[in-house]
Amino acid sequence: MFNRRDMGLDAWRVDMPVETFLRIVKAFDLELYDISFQKTAICFYAHVWQRRNIVYALKEAELVATTGAIAYLLRSLRKPYRLLALLISMLLWYVCSQTVLTIDIRGESEKHRQLIASTLQELGYRTPFYDKDLAEMKAKLKKRLENDIAWLEAYQEGSRYVITYTPKEFAKLQVLKQDALIAQEDGVIAQFEVSHGSKCRRVNEFVHKGEKLVDNVLLDSKGQEAKTDVEGRVYAYVWKDVRVTMPSNRLPKSLQFFDLLMEARRIASLDFRIGDKISKENILQFSTDMGKIEMVVHYTLYKDITTPR
Structure with a gap:
């Protein structure tokens, strides 16, 4: 939050009775900080913006110093070379910005x-x-x-x-089709990315291979069927078990595990298209039997199930 005190304060000193000082401060509603009462004087701080009011209300007050950013700015402006540098910087900034x-x-x-x-x-x-x-x-x-x-x-x-x-030679003109989007495999619908067509199913609904997900038929205002273009994809969560094996060797078990896991991931993602990904990975088995190391991994895949592969 912006604090006006950080911008700068004037340090003042005034010689007068305390009662008179307090009465004037209250009468003119002056906002003062760090008031200290000394033997012969009263010292206090006030915002730079109040300088005119203080001079008017406390005519005997003496400005001792100014602190903060405003003080630095005022001191800088008293030195011609700093003022010149500031003006040149502002001019350069304006020219560059334009x-x-x-x-x-x-x-x-x-x-x-x-x-x-x-x-x-x-x-x-x-x-x-x-x-x-x-x-x-x-x-x-x-x-x-x-x-x-x-x-x-x-x-x-x-x-x-x-x-x-x-x-123009790189631009691809997309021709819309009127074919319905059909599920290519079983899964639970995760997301529709459809710009044309009529959705037949809902998110989180389980669908089977061959079922229609986005139809190419709409009902008009008279209740009659009308053909429409279909464009888009339907993503779903599908499941796949991958079994991979390798001959037993003298490599550390951690490296054997890593090699088999990378191979399982490669197989699981062989037919991936843009937007497809591995959602979850659950290792069901990792064992050695008769000179063979075997791993079985259960995958939950996030896939476009409407585009033939």
Whole structure:
């Protein structure tokens, strides 16, 4: 929390009777700190902001010193070279904040990166330059490069413009299908990532392989069925037991355990797609029998169960 005392206090000294001093302080509602009564004087601290009020109320008061950040600032301003340094720093800060020093172009294809750079030069954006209308620059680029760039975005990071883009040859146009999403294996639904289609099941519901999870049929306002596009994935928790073995050897048991566990994880994740992961791992068996080391691991997997593998 902001404390005004940390900003700075004035140290005052005044020669007057204590009763008179207290009466004046109360009458003018002065906010004072650390009051000390000495034999011939009264010493106290007050906010710098109250200096005018104290001079008016306690005309005999003498300003002894100023403490805190404001005192440092006032002392600095009395020295010309510090004041000059402060002004130069403020000027440099203003100039830098209003100047674009670099333009960072990010995206696929060096050819298109050079094309954007040369187009910026033609449009008059040669660094360093005074900060301009970023939205206007983006609009001009999009118009000039509409036949080459599928997507373009521009934003500012300090004294730098950042331009990201996707060339048309890299842009993938996704064609929506009207096929329902069907469960490819048993599991408990964990999450729907569906942008089109009608959900048939709920989160935490157990489903079997072959059951419909997202339908391609919707009911319109008249209660009639209408075909709709389907897009998305359904993630579920599924279970899998993995059994791995290796010949018995002289390696420490901890290394044998580690090797088998890594192999089990590799097998469990063989058909993983983006977003799939191992949720839980439970080792059911780790034993040696007749010159063979065996491990059985029970896995709970978080998987997309609607995309054929």
